[in-house]
Amino acid sequence: xxxxxxxxxxxxxxxxxxxxxxxxxxxxxxxxxxxxxxxxxxxxxxxxxxxxxxxxxxxxxxxxxxxxxxxxxxxxxxxxxxxxxxxxxxxxxxxxxxxxxxxxxxxxxxxxxxxxxxxxxxxxxxxxxxxxxxxxxxxxxxxxxxxxxxxxxxxxxxxxxxxxxxxxxxxxxxxxxxxxxxxxxxxxxxxxxxxxxxxxxxxxxxxxxxxxxxxxxxxxxxxxxxxxxxxxxxxxxxxxxxxxxxxxxxxxxxxxxxxxxxxxxxxxxxxxxxxxxxxxxxxxxxxxxxxxxxxxxxxxxxxxxxxxxxxxxxxxxxxxxxxxxxxxxxxxxxxx
Numbered sequence: 001x002x003x004x005x006x007x008x009x010x011x012x013x014x015x016x017x018x019x020x021x022x023x024x025x026x027x028x029x030x031x032x033x034x035x036x037x038x039x040x041x042x043x044x045x046x047x048x049x050x051x052x053x054x055x056x057x058x059x060x061x062x063x064x065x066x067x068x069x070x071x072x073x074x075x076x077x078x079x080x081x082x083x084x085x086x087x088x089x090x091x092x093x094x095x096x097x098x099x100x101x102x103x104x105x106x107x108x109x110x111x112x113x114x115x116x117x118x119x120x121x122x123x124x125x126x127x128x129x130x131x132x133x134x135x136x137x138x139x140x141x142x143x144x145x146x147x148x149x150x151x152x153x154x155x156x157x158x159x160x161x162x163x164x165x166x167x168x169x170x171x172x173x174x175x176x177x178x179x180x181x182x183x184x185x186x187x188x189x190x191x192x193x194x195x196x197x198x199x200x201x202x203x204x205x206x207x208x209x210x211x212x213x214x215x216x217x218x219x220x221x222x223x224x225x226x227x228x229x230x231x232x233x234x235x236x237x238x239x240x241x242x243x244x245x246x247x248x249x250x251x252x253x254x255x256x257x258x259x260x261x262x263x264x265x266x267x268x269x270x271x272x273x274x275x276x277x278x279x280x281x282x283x284x285x286x287x288x289x290x291x292x293x294x295x296x297x298x299x300x301x302x303x304x305x306x307x308x309x310x311x312x313x314x315x316x317x318x319x320x321x322x323x324x325x326x327x328x329x330x331x332x333x334x335x336x
Contacts, residue, residue: 004047004071006115007216007290008078012038014085014242015214015292023293027215027285028307030299042216042288048074048114052179070182074110081107089245094202094264101198108239108249109193112219112231113185116286119176121230122184124310126174128330132312135167193231200237201262203248205269210243213278213298215285222280228310228331238277243292246277279303308332 005012016022016038024041026032048070056062063069084100085107095101112118140159147154147162165171176184221234231237237249246269252262278298282289283305291298311333318325 001045002049002068002071003043003045004049005041005043006047007042007111007218008074009038010078010082011085011111011214011218012041012290015240015290017293021293023291023296025289025291025299027282027287027289027304030289030302030304033296033299035293041290048182049178050182070186074114077103077106077110085241088204088247089242092204092206092245093266094204094247101202105194105197108197108219108237109189109231110186111239112193112221112237113189115217117217117284118185118188119181120286121310122181123173123175125330126176127172128310128312130174131167131171135163138163138167188232196232197249199252199257199262200249201252201256202264203250204241204266205246205248205273206266207244207246207269207274210292210295211269211271211274211278211298212240212243212246213281213295213302214240214290215281216288216290217284217286218281220277220280220284238280240277240281243295246273275301279305306334309335 012022013020020037020039021035022038022041024034024036046067049067050065050069051067052065054065056065059065066072080103084095084103087100088095088104095104140156140163143159143162144154144156147158152158218239219231220238221229221231222236222238223229223234224236229235235251239247241247256262279302282302289299289302309332310330312328313331313333314326314328316327318327
């Protein structure tokens with residue numbers, strides 16, 4: 001079975017030494033580190049395996065039925081972006097041509113959606129909405145009758161316990177089929193994230209010394225106010241382009257847009273900015289933080305936040321006589 005890189009080798013080599021080695025660090029236990037190569041890092045068996053269940057008679061082009069179709073497609077975008085990355089690092093400036101910006105935007109949009117985190121997000125959101133809907137539609141009397149027919153205890157406490165077990169955190173989950181998960185990721189990347197990147201202000205920060213980490217989720221979506229965001233909605237997106245260059249994509253203000261004053265820029269980065277970015281990219285890592293073999297010191301004082309999952313946050317309880325209305329919202333919450 002073919003192993004597919006969910007972070008491209010082309011990108012990982014920017015954090016490797018002359019022997020093509022880099023280091024993977026467990027984001028949950030920074031004392032656990034593994035030296036490997038870009039070729040063998042951050043890949044999974046058949047992660048983009050394209051198994052649609054369709055036959056040649058169902059499609060116009062039989063090539064799309066190739067199990068490696070998605071992997072080959074991603075490879076096209078990766079190869080197109082490589083030169084654009086090289087020129088960005090050489091100049092220390094945002095892309096100077098529309099072609100380079102287009103190729104980098106495709107890479108960033110696809111990378112934001114192609115990993116395990118996006119697939120897990122799909123499952124978590126679908127499961128949350130399913131459980132909420134089913135709980136709202138479930139009538140205790142129906143549950144009581146069903147439990148009684150099975151010969152199980154069916155007092156009110158038994159009914160409440162069954163509903164909690166069925167639609168609570170340990171209840172059934174919705175997990176998208178792999179082909180559907182891939183389609184959703186590509187749709188999100190190409191139809192939503194990609195156009196939004198063209199509207200952002202691009203900033204390249206160059207650091208005097210190698211000081212940047214990356215991870216198995218190299219596109220960092222960040223809201224300074226702590227709101228839950230994605231690559232589409234985040235006020236700021238970050239990506240380390242290498243050990244000394246950080247790309248920052250900022251949502252412009254309404255005033256900038258109206259005045260057509262959205263501009264790109266470049267500048268010098270400092271150690272505090274590097275530390276803040278490293279903490280963010282490590283916190284949002286799914287499993288591994290990645291660094292050059294000479295940069296182990298960057299991990300020593302790394303401050304990693306808790307893992308998060310999509311869940312319901314209670315915003316307000318409104319009491320009206322004997323009834324209580326709960327106002328809530330969906331957001332990423334720390335995993336206990």
